[in-house]
Each structure stands twice: as structure tokens, then as C-alpha cells.
Amino acid sequence: MSVVADKSSNINVDRLNEDIKLFPQVHPVTADMKLSHKGVSRLVMLDRYSFKDTQKKTLAVGDFVVLTVKADPKFPARGLGFVESIDWSLKEARIKVEPEFLGVLDGEEAETGIVQRGLDAIDKPLEVYYEQIAKRNATGLASVEEATDKKDEWFEKFYHELSSLNFIPAGRVLYGAGANTDVTYFNCYVMPYIQDSREGISDHRKQVMEIMSRGGGVGTNGSTLRPRNALAKGVNGKSSGSVSWLDDIAKLTHLVEQGGSRRGE
Template identity: 75%
Template sequence: MTVATKNQLKLNVEKLNDDIRAFPQVHPITEDMKLTHKGVSRLVMLDRYTFKDTEKITLSEGDFVVLTIKEDPKFPARGLGYIVSIDWEAKTANVLVDEEYRGVLDKHEEIETGIVNRSLDVIEKPLEVFYEQIAKRNATGLASVEKTEDKRKEWFEKFYHELVTMNFVPAGRVLYGAGADTDVTYFNCYVMPYVKDSREGISEHRKQVMEIMSRGGGVGTNGSTLRPRNTLAKGVNGKSSGSVSWLDDIAKLTHLVEQGGSRRGK
């Protein structure tokens, strides 16, 4: 890739607005939009809270994307970049990583060119690149409960004003879910009821935890009701593995469940 080509990779607002037409939840970019945030705040906004083309039906060369730059099993690093080319058969893409995120690259060729080859599974295309788009989607979703069009318009304007001026910034699950027409929770965190000290109780608790995490909620569990390790389990004439082992099992769910499509469980 030539230097000239690299320099030409920048956000194509006209094309992105064309792509947005396929997603009624997303508001198009207008000339008055300017809030993109900076640094980590920008990456978190784009990675966690924006509406994305998850099926990649509009993904093409030149698109602005969020991707996993460092593929570490424990501590992967996310960053931003632009699609250089796509191999649909191999399901991979070459991405020119934004200079701000190249510090974690460790392969010589990647460091030299700034271009990485990654699976499409770890590449996402945000359709909302300005905070104003998120604010409009949120305001639309929150005002949608009103019964008349006039009331919906009135409350859209009120919500949008508070959101876009940042007089009020909702929790992350609201930013991600409101107006997105998805079955995710608007609550960030849940404190669970005590776990019943039985196999049935633990199984039911685990089921509820998985359901909450899959919809984007964080979960807090108090395991003090579970019997200690080596306590007699009369029904099977054996001993309990202890509360810590059961809580560890629930903790491991966080590595298995993707929260509302945007992050791992917690």
C-alpha cells in the first residue's frame, strides 16, 4: 500500500449515511454533529455503546472499524482502523490501524506498515460514530412509550437536549440499548437473591445469572448460604465441594457469555 493510499483512508460520511439507511434504529450523520470524544473515551463509545452492523452486510473496503488488534487470550487489545481489503472466502480482512493504537503491535511487518490481518469475527463496523447519533437513538427509544406522536416528539426533544449537552449521561446499558430495538437490559448491575443450598437452587441461580449476563447486565452473587467444603450431603451420602467451588463455576460463566453482544459477562 502506498503512502497516498494510506492518507486517503478516512471516514466517508456520505457512504456511511447510505449504509445507515438499512438500519432504521440509526440516525444519519448531519453537519452539526461534532462529539466524537477522544482517546479511551472514544474507543469505549465506539466499542461498547454504538449500534453496529453486526452481520457485516454493509462492510466494504475503506470502512471505519473497531477491531481486536492484539489477540491475547487473557488481555486482548481493541483499537480503531480502516478496512484495506477483505477476503470473504477466508473471512479475514486487512486493516490499517489508527496510529494511536499501534503501540501494542508486536509483529515486525505489522509495526512497519500499520496493517494487520484479522478474522472478520473480531472486526465490527460502528454505524454511530458521533455521540449525537447515540443521543438521538436513546431519545427516540425513551420517548417511544408516549401514546401520541406529539408527545413522542415533545419528549424526544427534551431527552435529546439533556443527553447531547451531557447534563445527564445514562448508564452504559441504556446508551447501548435504548432505541436499538434489541432485547437487552437497561440496568447495568443486578444483586441476586441468596442462592438456595441445593443442586436445584444452584442450577436455577446459574440459569438466571446466564440470562441476565446475556442481556448485558452485570451480576453480584452472595454465596454465604451455600454449605462449606466437606460438609455432609445426606441425600447422596457424600460431601459438598463447598461454596467457593460453586461461586467459581458462576464466575467462569463470565468467560462464556457475551453481554448483549458488546462485552464479556461480569
């Protein structure tokens, strides 16, 4: 049976549901789904929390995508659009950007609304309704139950609360629960004190990188590190100071992509 989507979205839901069959984590769009959100909320839902075809094995002309509309190195802007054409040899696609995101474009791109972007700057969301995310989350959260009847019972309870917006989990739960990926369900971590040594700093950076790569945010207390120009007896030199090491960790968080959906700050 054909499913009718929100006409304003222009998404070919029947074709999307065919693509979804390749991803067991994702629930198909059904006629009763209506929560697609608007404006920034819609962009955040699709960019941060929706399950995506990251390998682009289903990407085709006409598909609805999330993309980098402005590739600024410090303040990149994300937006939404539809695929006009794909050049697989060059790994590029032409995208018709939705009107609300045209303000960040310049020159010919601003006039036509058509941008040429590398496929690495384009993501295809498979969950375009919040109810799909709620179903995935409910499936993942209920999966700890061993008995099938208990799984079904808790799936229904979780789905009711989530789809009714009675309870909205943290972002990492929305992104990770039911996705069958090795990401954290916790948004934020407060790290233990850094041991004031090269080994201690190295171990701390390793832990920060691991947590960040799985989607968690990291808070670090650098008060245990010696100040600038303090004596480093082992090498008969001076320390560069706690601020420089904390700056290094801050840069590290920006380099690591958090659970495939964002950068640290």
C-alpha cells in the same frame, strides 16, 4: 447534500449515511454533529455503545471499524482502523490500525500498521458521533408516549439533555435504548440468595446467564452454600464448597458475551 465529517477521522460520511438507511434504529450523521470524543473515551463509545452492523452486510473496503488488535486470551486489546481489503472466502480482512493503537502490535504488524483479522474480530460502528447515540436513545425513551405530539416533545427534551451532556445514562441505556434489541437497561443486578441444593445452584446459574447475555452485571452472595467437605446426605458424599461454586459462576460470566458488546469478569 454532502455532509462534511471531522477531517482527522477520514470517515466517508456520505457512504456511511447510505449504509445507515438499512438500519431504521440509526440516525444519519448531520453537519451539526461534533462529539466524536478522543482516546479511550472514543474507543469505549464505539466499541461498547455504538450501534453496529453486526452481520457486516455493508462492510466494504475503506470502512471505519473497531477490531481486536491483540488477541490475547486473557487481556485482548481493542482498537480502531480502516479496512484495506476483504477476503470473503476466508472471512478475513486487512486493517490499517490507527496510530494510537500500534503499541500493542509486534513484528511486521507493528512496522506496517497492517493487521490481518478474521471478520468475527471486526465490528463496523454505524454511530460514529455521540449525537447519533443521543438521538437513538431519545427516540427509544420517548417511544412509550402514545400520542405523536408527546413523542416529539419528549424526544426533543431527551435529546437536548443528552446531546448537551447535561445527563449521561448508564452504559446499558446508551447501548440499548432505541436499538430494538432484547437487552436490559440496568447495569447491575444483586441476585437473591442461592438455595443450597443442586436445583438451587442450577436455577441461579440459569438466571445469571440470562441477565449477563442481555448486558447486565451480576452480584452473587454465596454465603448460603455449605462449606467444603460438608456432608451431602442425599448422595452420601461431601460438598465441594461455596468457593468452588462461586468460581464456577465467575467463569460462566466470562463465557457469556454481554449484550453483544463485552465479556463478564
